Structure formats: structure tokens, C-alpha cells
Amino acid sequence: MRKLVVDWIACDGHALCALAAPELIDLDDWGYPIVHAIPDDNASLLLARAAVEACPVMALRIEKSK
Numbered sequence: 367m368r369k370l371v372v373d374w375i376a377c378d379g380h381a382l383c384a385l386a387a388p389e390l391i392d393l394d395d396w397g398y399p400i401v402h403a404i405p406d407d408n409a410s411l412l413l414a415r416a417a418v419e420a421c422p423v424m425a426l427r428i429e430k431s432k
């Protein structure tokens with residue numbers, strides 16, 4: 367299982383990640399991401415990668431869950 371991880375120092379709340387992958391990322395009241403675990407299927411992994419690429423400040427990454 368993998369997960370999205372937010373670098374809270376870099377994140378500016380642009381919300382583009384949630385637009386790219388609404389199935390994996392919600393937004394809080396201030397526009398900051400609430401990330402969910404990435405289901406173990408290729409479509410979800412592609413979606414997570416799209417979210418990572420959508421972030422203009424490279425504040426998102428994919429890590430393996432422990």
C-alpha cells in the first residue's frame with residue numbers, strides 16, 4: 367500500500383492536487399489537502415502521480431505505507 371505525503375512547509379494550499387485527484391484528496395476549510403491512502407490498483411496510482419505532478423511547488427510525494 368502507498369500513501370500521499372504532504373510537505374507542509376512547502377504546501378501553499380493551491381488545491382491543484384485535489385482537482386487532479388479528487389478521489390484521493392479532499393480539501394480542508396482553508397484549501398489545504400487531506401490525503402487518503404492510495405488503493406492498490408494502477409488507476410489509483412496513476413491518479414496519485416497526477417496529483418504529485420499537478421502541485422506547482424512539489425509539496426506532494428508518494429511513499430510506501432508501513
Ligand code: SF4
Nearest residue numbers: 377378380381383421
Ligand atoms: S497542489 Fe501542492 S501546494 Fe497546492 S494544496 Fe496540493 S500539495 Fe499543497
